[in-house]
Amino acid sequence: AQSVTQPDIHITVSEGASLELRCNYSYGATPYLFWYVQSPGQGLQLLLKYFSGDTLVQGIKGFEAEFKRSQSSFNLRKPSVHWSDAAEYFCAVAYNTDKLIFGTGTRLQVFP
Amino acid sequence: NAGVTQTPKFRVLKTGQSMTLLCAQDMNHEYMYWYRQDPGMGLRLIHYSVGEGTTAKGEVPDGYNVSRLKKQNFLLGLESAAPSQTSVYFCASSYAGGNEQFFGPGTRLTVL
Numbered sequence: 001a002q003s004v005t006q007p008d009i010h011i012t013v014s015e016g017a018s019l020e021l022r023c024n025y026s027y028g029a030t031p032y033l034f035w036y037v038q039s040p041g042q043g044l045q046l047l048l049k050y051f052s053g054d055t056l057v058q059g060i061k062g063f064e065a066e067f068k069r070s071q072s073s074f075n076l077r078k079p080s081v082h083w084s085d086a087a088e089y090f091c092a093v094a095y096n097t098d099k100l101i102f103g104t105g106t107r108l109q110v111f112p
Numbered sequence: 113n114a115g116v117t118q119t120p121k122f123r124v125l126k127t128g129q130s131m132t133l134l135c136a137q138d139m140n141h142e143y144m145y146w147y148r149q150d151p152g153m154g155l156r157l158i159h160y161s162v163g164e165g166t167t168a169k170g171e172v173p174d175g176y177n178v179s180r181l182k183k184q185n186f187l188l189g190l191e192s193a194a195p196s197q198t199s200v201y202f203c204a205s206s207y208a209g210g211n212e213q214f215f216g217p218g219t220r221l222t223v224l
Binding site: 036045099100 | 116143145152153154155157160162168170202204209210211212213214215216217218
């Protein structure tokens with residue numbers, strides 16, 4: 001079955017430190033890939049997406065993600081985290097269907 | 113443009129009561145979705161629609177009904193609310209299936 005795995009439920013980093021959030025997807029075909037962010041009490045906002053082409057994708061708020069076909073991964077990165085980045089992050093995939101499949105999310109906590 | 117709006121923002125029901133959640137989008141999107149979000153479970157698709165007058169079941173459709181009489185509106189109904197339906201409900205829309213989805217701010221529903 002098609003699935004998305006976010007192995008880290010909760011990550012804590014210090015402000016200014018680098019960040020990498022992991023996302024792995026199942027299935028052989030390359031899906032469309034997305035990262036969303038959800039601040040407390042808010043809806044989801046798209047950070048970035050990958051459809052094809054350059055495997056390093058730039059998004060909003062200084063985030064980037066790299067698609068690695070050999071590892072079935074689409075990890076989200078940021079070189080220097082700000083306190084305002086504290087939120088929940090969701091990876092999502094679409095396999096040529098009408099729907100997105102979401103991971104269970106990673107909650108990011110940022111210490112000053 | 114308001115994007116995706118949801119009404120109401122909060123609601124408390126007693127077991128057995130009924131209610132309807134309204135989602136509206138002003139982006140002329142064909143696709144609309146209803147999700148529920150529960151701690152540790154990410155977003156789970158309840159029902160979706162690929163165009164005016166169409167609806168389809170998602171991952172967790174039991175206990176819910178939907179209607180898409182107008183392109184811009186997508187209604188989610190609970191005929192007889194149960195405590196297991198206590199959740200945060202999100203509506204989303206997309207111009208194409210399997211593509212970027214735009215989310216509303218959510219409705220927090222509590223069933224006592």
